[in-house]
Amino acid sequence: MKRLLKIFNLYELIFITISLLLLIGLGIYNLIFNFSVLNIFELISVILGLLAATLNGKRKKYAFFFYSVYVTIYGIISFISKQYGEGVLNIAINLPMYLYTIYNYYIKDKRSDKNIESSQKDFKINKINKYMIIGTILFIPIITGLYGFILSLLKSNYPYLNALATSLALVSVFLATKGILEQWYFWIFYSIILIVIWVLNYINSGSSGLLYIALNIIYVIVNTYFLIKWYIIYKKQNI
Helix, strand or coil, X not given: CHHHHHHCCHHHHHHHHHHHHHHHHHHHHHHHHCCCHHXXXXXXXXXXXXXXXXXXXXCCCCHHHHHHHHHHHHHHHHHHCCCHHHHHHHHHXXXXXXXXXXXXXXXXXXXXXXXXXXXXXXXXXXXXXXXXXXXXXXXXXXXXXXXXXXXXXXXXCCHHHHHHHHHHHHHHHHHHHCCECCHHXXXXXXXXXXXXXXXXXXXXXXXXXXXXXXXXXXXXXXXXXXXXXXXXXXXXXXX
16 A cells, blocks of 8 residues: 555546446446456456556556557557557557657666666656647547548448548547657547447447446546646756
8 A cells, every 4th residue: 555655646546446346346237247258358448558557647657557458459459349440559550659758768768867766766757849730730530531431441330530540549549658748638539429320339239348338437536637737847947
């Protein structure tokens, strides 16, 4: 408990515990009324996803290990649920980016810094620059339109919503790997889009997506909290 309190304060720990209990409770409900191996992996993935997001919010480098496993499982489940945009995003793009970030933090940075403790330090918070802003403004509508069209040809469910989620997630992941404060805005928008996607999926299938609806509602709260928290830390960092 003392070790956890060094990472999270008491209120954060209470919120995480309640969120985990909620997700586990929904997972058990799913398994009782609709048992499947897919639902077991769905439960595992949402637990890992919550831990990854909260550890990233606390600027812990090992958050990206949790992210890597989460996106692998989530990506596979997305393919099975015909959410091809989310599947491709997580397996082909997010996973390599997270693995590369792990390489940067634990191998590359350690080689360049002789301090053995360097890999355990919290990473510095940075601000988005004008080139990233311009790139984002151009990137999101272009990717949403083009990728949405491709997904529609592949008969993906909700192709343009999936494409919008993909473009937001790509920006979010890129900013996360750079420790950029503004990542949290994009994570919030991404989670809102995913709530819509998985609600539609759950209504139509009646089985898959309940846990991802709950997880993304929790994500909206977590991401908003860390947006405020990071802003305060960034201000102190630059006094």
